[in-house]
Amino acid sequence: MKESYFREPVAHSEESIKQFRTIANNRIETLLRTRAPLDKLSTILGAEKFITVKKARSGASVIQFDIEGFVSDQIAKGTYLEIPTEYVETQEIILPPDPGKVLSGESEESARINRENIPRTKYAIEVLSEMKEPYSIVEGEVTSQMVRGKSYRMLIVPGLDKVLLVNDEGSNATFIIHQLSQVEGGWKAFTAKGKNELKKSAQVEVNFIMYLGDPASWKAKLKHLLTHGFIRQESRGILEKTSIQECERAPEGWKTPAALARELRVEYTTIASRFNLGIKNNPELFRRLKGTVHVYAHPDFTDMVASEILSREPAPGSWQVGSSLAERLNVSRHLISRIVAPYRELHPEWFRQHLDAVNKNAEYFHPELIAIIQQEIAKREKAPAGWVNKASLVRVSGVSFRMVARRIEKYRQTHPEWFHDYTAPATHEVIEQLHPDLADIILKEVSQYKDAPPGWVTNKNLAESLGVSERTVSAKVHKYRDGHPDWFLAYRGKKGRVFEHFHPDLIEIVSSEIKEFERAPEGWMPNGRLAHEIHRGTETIAKLVDEYRTDQPGWFHKYLNKSGNIVEHFHPGLIKIIRGRLEN
Secondary structure (H helix, E strand, O other): OOOOOOOOOOOOOHHHHHHHHHHHHHHHHHHHHOOOOHHHHHHHHOOHHHEEEEEOOOOOEEEEEOHHHHHHHHHHHOOOOOOOOOEEEOOOOOOOOOOOOEOOOOOHHHHHOOOOEOOHHHHHHHHHHHOOOOOEEEEOOOOOOEOOOOOOEEEEEOOOOEEEEEOOEOOOOEEEEEOHHHOOOHHHHHHOOOHHHHHHOOOOEEEEEOOOOOHHHHHHHHHHHHHHOOOOHHHOOOOOOOOOOEEOOOOOOOEOHHHHHHHHOOOHHHHHHHHHHHHHHOHHHEEEEOOOOOEEEOHHHHHHHHHHHHOOOEOOOOOEEHHHHHHHHOOOHHHHHHHHOOHHHHOHHHEEEEEOOOOOEEEEEOHHHHHHHHHHHHOOOEOOOOOEOHHHHHHHHOOOHHHHHHHHHOOOOOOHHHEEEEEOOOOOOEEEEEOHHHHHHHHHHHOOOOEOOOOOEEHHHHHHHHOOOHHHHHHHHHOOOOOOHHHEEEEEOOOOOEEEEEOHHHHHHHHHHHHOOOEOOOOOEEHHHHHHHHOOOHHHHHHHHHOOOOOOHHHEEEEEOOOOOEEEEEOHHHHHHHHHHHHO
16 A cells, blocks of 8 residues: 555545546646656646656647546545645756766766665655645756756745745755745755755754654654744754664664654654653663664553553643644645734733644634634635636746746836736635736747747856856856847747747857866865765865965966866865875
8 A cells, every 4th residue: 555644544635636626637637737847747647647748630649637537546545645836957966066076077986876766756745745735846956966866956935935945866855944924046056055055054944854764753743833833953853963872773662752653653853842842851872773763662651651642631622733724625734824813922822732633732712713714715715717826827838937027127117007916716826816917918028939049058058058157157158138138038948838048159258268277187076076085164274274375376277167166276286285185
């Protein structure tokens, strides 16, 4: 039996089933219209059997998706996987490799990389589906020089103002970015940050979780972070930095928090919080399996936790858990959480912890609070017929979000009546909607984009032809934007998507500039790689090498690094000195 986030079949009303069928049909039809990669999506969702490839009269391959078959299969299984509102393939690398994390072709190192496929994207979609949170997918690219063989995917969740960075290959971590709207550059920012830079960034609230072989535990951690928001590193999961006695093998009868959570059929976080408290007060009751992060607890402790949880009573009949209330009212849990937040201090008695129908620890709401929630949702203003939001306009137009947003802003001051905040039909979240007249204007404007003329190429194509990174090309062309705006025009590519293209004159100039830079000679090394090898910070190394700039300018030179970026490299003689000063 396939792993499912639902521990037991979930009973759905005829109305909710009808709604699921309608939303799934609409979203798949939208994905078909926007030429989304349905073959990739079907693989993610485990729905390959509903994909067929047929030959058109022209000889081209045409992908067909059995929408009704997929929907009926989901209803029969009771899993109700949400279809993304959008699936975009970007030419950017999501989470580009940190210094030292690139390969120069096939090597012994590349052969040792863990290539096991772990369907983390599907697990994440199962969690979002259970939470009834709409999401879109952005898939990046990889190069032959990268260690990882699969791209990270972004799952953008506007209702929670978060983005997930997920990779299905090997031991890659999953990142949860909180307050995406506050991140400068939006999701594009994560095509410029490596993993280590992202973890250390003070401007981004980010958590990351590792997959330790248990899908239920991984999903529980993800759901907890999506529901409760940013959690500081030291308070996440089992206390990793606490000194716990190690053991070669798990003692007989001792259990991990994940095993106990499965046995009691409660959330992983419910057990993890008790483990953390137990480790602080009675560390002698715990053992960590040597060489791993797995923590085991003594039977006395696990029996105590089980007794406490199983003794809890079901909630009174008139009280309701937030998830079932959200489903009944057809809104997101995030909206429910926002409505009830002001009442937590005013009426703490309206919030209680009880066991739900599947024996999970859950928060229940008092009937008076439920009435307030219903009134709040009922009075929200719905958008008139024909009004659309930006995301819908992007899907229909087939151009980028940035391009649509830039065109919309031209009309904000002259036609303020074309912009209004209404509740979204599916989630009841209040978002900006656009007047039908404005939508028609934007669609007419973007429909006039033509195919790229001969000689015009995209940033990605130019980078590939020169053997450098896209960031290197972007940095080089930027200085010509103000003086030659006609060198930067949007055209449709081969797949019908609209991208910025560069004029042949600009291509010639940039190509000439980049070709002046050579690959680094043997022994030369950039700051990042040296820092990685000797396990020191780049700031520390930068301060030391600056002492030699005036007397030894020949020890500093800009070269292309292994990932195609133009960066400063250090002479082998300088590297030897720095190693000697820091390693002794």
